[in-house]
Amino acid sequence: MRTYKKRLQTFAVFSVLCVVLFSACVTTPKKENNDQRKAEAHYKLGYAYLTDNRLKKAYVEFQTVLNLEPRNKQALNALGLITSSPGFKEYKEAVKYFNRAISIDPNYSEAMNNLGAAYVNMGKWDEGIKYFRRALKNPVYAEPESAYYNIAYAQYMKGDYAGAVITLKGTISRYPEFPGSYYVLGLVYIKQGKVQDAIDEFNKALKIVxxxxxxxxxxxxxxxxxxxxxxxxxxxxxxxxxxxxxxxxxxxxxxxxxxxx
Incomplete structure (x- = not known):
C-alpha cells in the first residue's frame, strides 16, 4: 500500500519529484559539470527545506538552482509549489513557474497537475480541471489518483456534486487505498444532506490514514x-x-x- 499521508491536503494535491537534473549543451564542459554539481547540491538542500516546510529557505535554494540551470524543470515546479502554498498564496507567480516547467517538458504531468491546483486555489475550477485532464493523458504519470482527486475536488467546489460523485466512485474503484477520494466523497454527501453516508466515507479514509x-x-x-x-x-x-x-x-x-x- 502506498503512503499518502504527506501528500494529502484539504484542497488540491501537489507532488514533487526527486532530483533529476538536465543541462543544455554548452561549449565549456568543465564549467557545465561544475554548475551541474552546484545545482544538484542546491536542489537537494531546497528539497530538504521544502519537505521540512521551511519554505523561504527552500525558495532561495531553488532560485539558486535556476541561476545555474535556467531550464531545470524540477526547480521551476518546486518554486510553483512554494509560491502557491498557504504561506505565500502568490498563485499568479505559481502559474508562471508551472507554465515554464511545462514549456520545457510538455509531458510533465506533475507540473500540469500542480498548475491545475493553482487555478483551483484561484477559484478557476474549469481551468484547473482542464490541466488535471491533461496530466492524465500521460500514460506514464506516476500519480494519476492525485489528478482524479483534484478533478473531483474542483467539481465539488463548483457545485457539480453529481459529477464529483461519478469521478470519485471511478477513482475509488481504481485506487481504493487513496484516502482523499473518500474524504471528498464525504464532503459531497454532507452538501447533499446524506450525513450518515458522509460518516461512512470519512471512516473509510481514517482506516487508511x-x-x-x-x-x-x-x-x-x-x-x-x-x-x-x-x-x-x-x-x-x-x-x-x-x-x-x-x-x-x-x-x-x-x-x-x-x-x-
Missing part, C-alpha cells in the same frame, strides 16, 4: 449534526492529540469545552 486531520474535523462535525456528541468529542480530541497547531485545533478545543458543559 488515522491521523488525517481534515477528515477528523469533518467527521466530528458530522457526528454533531447527528446528535452523537460523544463520538464528536472523541474525534475533536483526536485532532488535539495530533499536535497540529492551527485554527482547526483551536476550534476543536472550543468544541471540547462546550461539549463538556
Amino acid at each position: 488515522p491521523e488525517y486531520a481534515g477528515v477528523l474535523w469533518e467527521l466530528a462535525n458530522a457526528y454533531l449534526r447527528q446528535g452523537e456528541n460523544e463520538e464528536a468529542l472523541i474525534h475533536f480530541r483526536k485532532i488535539i492529540d495530533s499536535g497540529s497547531d492551527d485554527e482547526r485545533s483551536r476550534k476543536a478545543l472550543e468544541y471540547i469545552e462546550l461539549l463538556r458543559d
